[in-house]
Amino acid sequence: xxxxxxxxxxxxxxxxxxxxxxxxxxxxxxxxxxxxxxxxxxxxxxxxxxxxxxxxxxxxxxxxxxxxxxxxxxxxxxxxxxxxxxxxxxxxxxxxxxxxxxxxxxxxxxxxxxxxxxxxxxxxxxxxxxxxxxxxxxxxxxxxxxxxxxxxxxxxxxxxxxxxxxxxxxxxxxxxxxxxxxxxxxxxxxxxxxxxxxxxxxxxxxxxxxxxxxxxxxxxxxxxxx
Amino acid sequence: xxxxxxxxxxxxxxxxxxxxxxxxxxxxxxxxxxxxxxxxxxxxxxxxxxxxxxxxxxxxxxxxxxxxxxxxxxxxxxxxxxxxxxxxxxxxxxxxxxxxxxxxxxxxxxxxxxxxxxxxxxxxxxxxxxxxxxxxxxxxxxxxxxxxxxxxxxxxxxxxxxxxxxxxxxxxxxxxxxxxxxxxxxxxxxxxxxxxxxxxxxxxxxxxxxxxxxxxxxxxxxxxxxxxxxxxxxxxxxxxxxxxxxxxxxxxxxxxxxxxxxxxxxxxxxxxxxxxxxxxxxxxxxxxxxxxxxxxxxxxxxxxxxxxxxxxxx
Numbered sequence: 001x002x003x004x005x006x007x008x009x010x011x012x013x014x015x016x017x018x019x020x021x022x023x024x025x026x027x028x029x030x031x032x033x034x035x036x037x038x039x040x041x042x043x044x045x046x047x048x049x050x051x052x053x054x055x056x057x058x059x060x061x062x063x064x065x066x067x068x069x070x071x072x073x074x075x076x077x078x079x080x081x082x083x084x085x086x087x088x089x090x091x092x093x094x095x096x097x098x099x100x101x102x103x104x105x106x107x108x109x110x111x112x113x114x115x116x117x118x119x120x121x122x123x124x125x126x127x128x129x130x131x132x133x134x135x136x137x138x139x140x141x142x143x144x145x146x147x148x149x150x151x152x153x154x155x156x157x158x159x160x161x162x163x164x165x166x167x168x169x170x171x172x173x174x175x176x177x178x179x180x181x182x183x184x185x186x187x188x189x190x191x192x193x194x195x196x197x198x199x200x201x202x203x204x205x206x207x208x209x210x211x212x213x214x215x216x217x218x219x220x221x222x223x224x225x226x
Numbered sequence: 227x228x229x230x231x232x233x234x235x236x237x238x239x240x241x242x243x244x245x246x247x248x249x250x251x252x253x254x255x256x257x258x259x260x261x262x263x264x265x266x267x268x269x270x271x272x273x274x275x276x277x278x279x280x281x282x283x284x285x286x287x288x289x290x291x292x293x294x295x296x297x298x299x300x301x302x303x304x305x306x307x308x309x310x311x312x313x314x315x316x317x318x319x320x321x322x323x324x325x326x327x328x329x330x331x332x333x334x335x336x337x338x339x340x341x342x343x344x345x346x347x348x349x350x351x352x353x354x355x356x357x358x359x360x361x362x363x364x365x366x367x368x369x370x371x372x373x374x375x376x377x378x379x380x381x382x383x384x385x386x387x388x389x390x391x392x393x394x395x396x397x398x399x400x401x402x403x404x405x406x407x408x409x410x411x412x413x414x415x416x417x418x419x420x421x422x423x424x425x426x427x428x429x430x431x432x433x434x435x436x437x438x439x440x441x442x443x444x445x446x447x448x449x450x451x452x453x454x455x456x457x458x459x460x461x462x463x464x465x466x467x468x469x470x471x472x473x474x475x476x477x478x479x480x481x482x483x484x485x486x487x488x489x490x491x492x493x494x495x496x497x498x499x500x501x502x503x504x505x506x507x508x509x510x511x512x513x514x515x516x517x518x519x520x521x522x523x524x525x526x527x528x529x530x531x532x533x534x535x536x537x538x539x540x
Contacts, residue, residue, distance in 0.1 A: 072454070074449075075454045076452070077452075078450060078451065078452035079452035083450055083451075089443075089446075089447045089450060090447070091444055091448070092444070093250070093444070098250075103451045103452065106235070106448070106452050106457050107235065108235030108236065150451060154452070
């Protein structure tokens, strides 16, 4: 599903965010990527969603070589990946329903299908009856659930979650992880980038540890080892 | 299905949904919309007020020019044929707007009327056997510069015996001043109109840039969920269209109301050439507001496109 061959990413000023990273993630895996700040986790996410291009190496997602992906092809890639962030990244002037629907509208889906899909997604993340509210009228946990519903709108094969629990209390964080596990059970590959030791240790799934731009550990059923 | 091969979205769907987003965004940011439209309206009103002032200056200069004329006082010996010859000659050398012939009898009647309260003058006239006044030819030139040509033409030797006096000498200074004022007023008003137009363009440019800057995070989010650049740009283009159209409607309303209110005061000043400020703006609105609207709209769209460009980078 995801293959990184000898990936390096450098920035001007001699900063090497990632160096010679090899990684293969199979379809349906739930992988946690851990590491201290500045170890290259966010750079890895940016490369996967084609926000940045690698300096060297090759990235393949779902059989598509996105190493030199053209700008106009990026929307096509992103419509097939779900992405969630620590700061939710919801459109502030749109209701929860409109935020979820937006992901389908940009793909040209029909209105009827969009309305049905939004209802199903809201139900999946436990937001029934709250979809008329704007982001500023919701708690952090609710906003993250809207973000997950939006990320799942395209029925993506891959869900990338960059510190999704970073702004949430323990209860809400556990709820978000429960939803991610449920999504993974449906067959979606989940990539969880996190600092949260408890969550990683509780998952008992594959853990990849980054340090200084290198993969230092890759454990099938791992723990947070830093 | 391969990851790469997913369908593209139709043009109609993009613009249909863009229209919905634009209207939603305008309705939900009504405060910002109001401020932007007000700024653009003020800029447009400033430019149009200056254009109106320029038209007013031109009309004033034309009115002053119409007040100037040259009167040729003929001797009593001048025959109607000789006077006609002078008239024909003047028409040849200058562009004459119109001329009035005053016969010796009319000149005498006017003189008597003017001095009716002065018994000494009336008594003196009675002493004379014949009419001491000759005919008068009053000439209005189309251009102020033509009076000098008329003056030169009348200096010819052949007319010296029949022309007693010309009034133009008394007014030549006024004419020179009018000429000077006309050229300078037109230059200054043109310069000011250009300056205000430039300021208006910068204000509009900035207002749109600020409006887009405030939405830069939304643009980034839309990109993250797979929106194409066209899908992101389209609502902005529609919003800009609404901003510009509303600002022009407000400008036309304000200018219309102001010019209607001013016209009754301007009427008595410009009697004769029938100048109306309202007529200037709305008599040929396509060449005034229509042209401005097209230019400003294209400019605003270009501004929006440039302002969005850096936010649309992947």
